[in-house]
Amino acid sequence: MACINTDLALEAREAVGEIPGVEMEQEKKGETLVTRVHVVTPMGARRMGKPIGRYVTIENEELSRAETLRDREMGGIIAEELRALLGEEQDGCAMVAGLGNRELTPDSLGPRVTGEILVSRHIKENMPDFLDERVRSVCAVSPGVMGVTGIDTGELLRAAVESVRPACLIAVDSLAARSRRRILGTVQLSDAGVVPGSGVGNHRTALTRETLGLPVVAIGVPMVVRAAVIGREALETALNSIVRREGNETPMARRIRGYLDEETLEELSQEDASMRGFVVTPVSIDEAVRNVATLVAEGINRCLQPELKYEEIQAML
Amino acid sequence: MACINTDLALEAREAVGEIPGVEMEQEKKGETLVTRVHVVTPMGARRMGKPIGRYVTIENEELSRAETLRDREMGGIIAEELRALLGEEQDGCAMVAGLGNRELTPDSLGPRVTGEILVSRHIKENMPDFLDERVRSVCAVSPGVMGVTGIDTGELLRAAVESVRPACLIAVDSLAARSRRRILGTVQLSDAGVVPGSGVGNHRTALTRETLGLPVVAIGVPMVVRAAVIGREALETALNSIVRREGNETPMARRIRGYLDEETLEELSQEDASMRGFVVTPVSIDEAVRNVATLVAEGINRCLQPELKYEEIQAML
Amino acid sequence: MACINTDLALEAREAVGEIPGVEMEQEKKGETLVTRVHVVTPMGARRMGKPIGRYVTIENEELSRAETLRDREMGGIIAEELRALLGEEQDGCAMVAGLGNRELTPDSLGPRVTGEILVSRHIKENMPDFLDERVRSVCAVSPGVMGVTGIDTGELLRAAVESVRPACLIAVDSLAARSRRRILGTVQLSDAGVVPGSGVGNHRTALTRETLGLPVVAIGVPMVVRAAVIGREALETALNSIVRREGNETPMARRIRGYLDEETLEELSQEDASMRGFVVTPVSIDEAVRNVATLVAEGINRCLQPELKYEEIQAML
Amino acid sequence: MACINTDLALEAREAVGEIPGVEMEQEKKGETLVTRVHVVTPMGARRMGKPIGRYVTIENEELSRAETLRDREMGGIIAEELRALLGEEQDGCAMVAGLGNRELTPDSLGPRVTGEILVSRHIKENMPDFLDERVRSVCAVSPGVMGVTGIDTGELLRAAVESVRPACLIAVDSLAARSRRRILGTVQLSDAGVVPGSGVGNHRTALTRETLGLPVVAIGVPMVVRAAVIGREALETALNSIVRREGNETPMARRIRGYLDEETLEELSQEDASMRGFVVTPVSIDEAVRNVATLVAEGINRCLQPELKYEEIQAML
Numbered sequence A, B, C, D: 001m002a003c004i005n006t007d008l009a010l011e012a013r014e015a016v017g018e019i020p021g022v023e024m025e026q027e028k029k030g031e032t033l034v035t036r037v038h039v040v041t042p043m044g045a046r047r048m049g050k051p052i053g054r055y056v057t058i059e060n061e062e063l064s065r066a067e068t069l070r071d072r073e074m075g076g077i078i079a080e081e082l083r084a085l086l087g088e089e090q091d092g093c094a095m096v097a098g099l100g101n102r103e104l105t106p107d108s109l110g111p112r113v114t115g116e117i118l119v120s121r122h123i124k125e126n127m128p129d130f131l132d133e134r135v136r137s138v139c140a141v142s143p144g145v146m147g148v149t150g151i152d153t154g155e156l157l158r159a160a161v162e163s164v165r166p167a168c169l170i171a172v173d174s175l176a177a178r179s180r181r182r183i184l185g186t187v188q189l190s191d192a193g194v195v196p197g198s199g200v201g202n203h204r205t206a207l208t209r210e211t212l213g214l215p216v217v218a219i220g221v222p223m224v225v226r227a228a229v230i231g232r233e234a235l236e237t238a239l240n241s242i243v244r245r246e247g248n249e250t251p252m253a254r255r256i257r258g259y260l261d262e263e264t265l266e267e268l269s270q271e272d273a274s275m276r277g278f279v280v281t282p283v284s285i286d287e288a289v290r291n292v293a294t295l296v297a298e299g300i301n302r303c304l305q306p307e308l309k310y311e312e313i314q315a316m317l
Helices: A009-016 A042-048 A066-071 A073-085 A109-114 A119-124 A151-166 A226-245 A251-260 A263-270 A287-304 A310-316 B009-016 B042-048 B066-071 B073-086 B108-115 B121-126 B153-164 B227-246 B253-262 B262-269 B285-304 B310-317 C009-017 C040-048 C065-070 C074-084 C109-114 C119-126 C152-165 C227-246 C252-258 C262-269 C285-304 C312-317 D009-016 D043-047 D066-071 D071-087 D109-114 D121-126 D153-164 D227-246 D249-261 D262-269 D285-304 D310-316
Strands: A021-027 A032-039 A054-061 A094-098 A138-141 A170-177 A187-190 A217-225 A280-284 B023-027 B033-037 B053-059 B094-098 B136-143 B168-177 B186-190 B218-224 B278-282 C022-029 C033-040 C055-058 C094-098 C138-141 C170-179 C186-190 C216-226 C278-282 D021-030 D032-039 D052-060 D093-099 D138-141 D170-179 D186-191 D216-226 D277-284
Touching: A009 A021, A009 A032, A009 A042, A009 A054, A009 A187, A009 D262, A021 A042, A032 A073, A054 A073, A054 C109, A066 A073, A066 A287, A066 C312, A073 A170, A073 A187, A073 A217, A073 A287, A094 A109, A094 A151, A094 A287, A109 A170, A109 A287, A119 A138, A138 A151, A138 C170, A151 D009, A151 D153, A170 A287, A217 A226, A217 A287, A226 A251, A226 A263, A226 B227, A226 B262, A251 B218, A251 B253, A263 B227, A280 B227, A280 C109, A287 A310, A310 C065, B009 B023, B009 B033, B009 B042, B009 B053, B009 C055, B009 D262, B033 B073, B042 D277, B053 B073, B066 B073, B066 B285, B066 C262, B066 D310, B073 B168, B073 B186, B073 B218, B073 B285, B073 D138, B094 B108, B094 B153, B108 B168, B108 B218, B108 B285, B121 B136, B121 D170, B121 D310, B136 B153, B153 C055, B153 C152, B153 C262, B153 D071, B168 B285, B168 C216, B186 B253, B218 B227, B218 D277, B227 B253, B227 B262, B227 B278, B227 D186, B253 B262, B253 C022, B278 B285, B278 D052, B285 D009, B310 C216, B310 D066, C009 C022, C009 C033, C009 C055, C022 C040, C033 C040, C033 C074, C033 D109, C055 C074, C065 C285, C074 C186, C074 C285, C094 C109, C094 C152, C109 C170, C109 C216, C109 C278, C119 C138, C119 D285, C138 C152, C170 C285, C216 C227, C216 C285, C227 C252, C227 C262, C227 C278, C227 D262, C227 D277, C262 D227, C278 D227, C285 C312, C285 D262, D009 D021, D009 D032, D009 D043, D009 D052, D009 D186, D021 D043, D032 D043, D032 D071, D043 D066, D052 D071, D066 D071, D071 D170, D071 D186, D071 D216, D071 D285, D093 D109, D093 D285, D109 D170, D109 D216, D109 D285, D121 D138, D138 D153, D216 D227, D216 D285, D227 D277, D249 D262, D277 D285, D285 D310
Parallel strands: A094 A138, A094 A170, A170 A217, B094 B136, B094 B168, B168 B218, C094 C138, C094 C170, C170 C216, D093 D138, D093 D170, D170 D216
Antiparallel strands: A021 A032, A032 A054, A054 A187, A187 A217, A217 A280, A280 B278, B023 B033, B033 B053, B053 B186, B186 B218, B218 B278, C022 C033, C033 C055, C055 C186, C186 C216, C216 C278, C278 D277, D021 D032, D032 D052, D052 D186, D186 D216, D216 D277
């Protein structure tokens, strides 16, 4: 899992409001809301706390339900948006990297997704005659997390990239959001690069189009909200309620409102250091993450294999 | 998982303070704090929101660590306290019931524990000559949860009890606490009876010494704090901080303190209905629950097999 | 897992040949072969080593492939054959029992299937207004195996049946076959009753229409071939090859052929007692059993919910 | 899993008998038999079907039992033999590689072992002050299998080795044996190099002391016997029995004995091509592999951390 407060550019944008250097547009695809945030300038990047790049969020409350999987619309939307971010028509091997820890449910999205990717590179290289030529070469790695391997994930991933020399890299990771309703309800795609395991330790290796020399797209789904964020949220609701109870225009209400700005709320809710290491998740996260992993894998497979029908991809898995 | 706010009598007692009809004593065993709450009168039960009975909590911050498992002291404490609650020296088959849903990590304690119980009833009944005669007859069931079976768990468990006719029943379940530090850090034992899946639906079957005609002890470990409780906790911390900032004796501080009583905090933090279905857990719950399940199973095995050494029990598992 | 050599009536019939008191018919449904063996008389039962009753096998080499799951034809065939065995149009609650040990891959079919059954009894009984009235009441239990619970599985299941009083019982279990190609390639349905954990211990409780007073159908899929059977198979192939090498009509060939009858082969291959406890499975059994469990659950769900479309069932799971 | 018939040099030696260029010695350590086979010459290597190098097998029937884990003797023996093969006193980071497929029980040994290795490299490099200085730097990778990643395992592992530049490489893998009693009953250590996924495809990358420039030790445990081998074993038993029945010195017996040499048996038992893809395993392999993985991890941890006591290692895991 990445960043401290939110890994979603959309939420960062909601928090800072409209600012110069950051563009945003929204589009409704059926029941699904697609938001495109473009961090254009260094100033915008600083204010947002996110590197320059494009961030696409795909929101749908039903995201993690088995039904959503079955109707295939969502997989198609993910495939489309991913294709747009990868850019120009591509050839050559695509590498999918599943970041995170398979053994920790809320961090297991990446390794689960790689387990459902249609890999073909080994057949394409060793026994090309056995493979339908419409199938694009794809490989998939799950480098593990630093706490388990003892090796910076970026370092391992870079070694794999340098050895395999793929045409593009798609990295899948679990994210943290600020809002509970986005847990397992939003997919974010971004071409701003990948910083595996950010926040843990200080030596991190950023994997970007610049450092690797190939298109890099990160795909993530928020799996948790940090407990500290929940505290902040509850505090805001409660202070607003106190304001109402005191009567909006009383001196007390005004005074309380003084505590209601972004920064002070943050400060007040972070005093409780013991919140660290705790996260808020839906009770049913185990099942939800299985469904979402299948969905994201479907999106990636359909994007990388444009000449295959959905049924053909499934049959080859 | 059971109750709305806390399943721990200790926390209910902390919330209501000292009241008539409820007795409490504490004992330190090494690094471990054992608290015995005795709800004696119907009035005490009403005030506490807990049935009449004895509740023992065993608290140790290291509870879920692999090291704690290895030194065996904690297993011994659980065995001792369990024996005290089961009462008079026993003969006959003991039944251990693992309540909860094996597929939901924070609800999986019960079924995990039953998987590590030394069961012997089938050998004792069918091939007694193959069994060391010091081994007591024990059986273990995991009836599953109503959402998965379609059957009230209490109904299934009662059917098993009536068919097997054990001498005592020990039911293990996951609990919810109010305080994060008690998650996976506290074991509660109680002779007040078991209400499987309380809170879900309204037809519940209480399993008690009275309804079953045999000693019934419930063992539970808090696995989560409900998200709403976290909000309340964060709010309390924040309001106290506002009081300090305003200056303790200012009119504003006094006014704020008015919101700091138990009931109002509860009210304010429950306004956010969307918290339902969300729980707060440690990131590493998957591993912690494995360790705690092994620990609780050790405690039960050592209690039920007083004539076997720890090593003998392990060797028979 | 049940019987010593084969749990499939079809294979028993193949071994004994055509005998009085046993009827057999075959039907081709697309790529799938449906064989119906009817053991009619006690004499037939003795010769077959199978109780009187109807046994339907559904054979398809692709049974365990993800593709088979997706085209839904096979689920429909299972539903149809199950309905025929259950008999007259039914009302009232159906109970599905998953026999076997969830923790042992080749014995895990039953518990996996129950995890995918659409259960509704608890809603039907407690909150009928929340349930589409076309949904039939269904419940599902996984009593566990005797080695883990210490209780005869039949005893636990009978207790559940007597408490819930369902209108019919469908019991799912892992089977052993004689032929490797039937592993995970055949579904057997039978109305001859269920003997959970046959072969283990001697006290077993048969669950039949007669003992329970309600229709009982067993559904099973062979997951393994016992190692001893493989030995027999290899021996037969080798002796035939020796016969060919020696020249069909030489005295040596004739002598060898003397060893090629059923009984002698059995004898010769059973001399190696050390084969016990070993089974033959496909390398990829873990994945195959997941697919087959989903398939069998689909068949049961579609049989028990004739008024719901496949998509409606899936949406409610 | 590796080789066609047996991955154990000990079994290859048993099959070919005493030959020039291959040395063998045995030592009894308590109940455990340690056999050291040294393939010295190219001729010996050809006859054995094994590369030049030292092969140590540690055999104990109780290997996979939980009790064996508890008494720690076996872990000590593995540590000792591993140290002898790694050679001269070492400094610098050790890399442990878990080969095989975590999702396939009989191929999951490697990834399971890496999950229990004490990794320290990341702390040693980034926060050395937080680490007891007696702890040696260790890292652990699980590159996955080619069928899942699309990348030759040797290629991925070599990339990791070249990036991390460890002082030595220890590779753990599941093996196939010829004899059922060696399944989960034998540990083999070898300094002859590692050929991940041998047998699958033809492009394989051997990882040896020569190609990598550092000590390489492979550790493996047989998890299966290929079904074809079982057939051969059954055939041998049966033919011997036929010889006895015919009367040892009759012409028929002598003729049959003609089929009893190694090569013919192999031929006869390999006629059944359908055996491919099937393996023979103990019914309880799921549990056994967990125990053996913990045991092998203990051996590696104790070897790599000679300055730490067993308890200290466990406490740091």
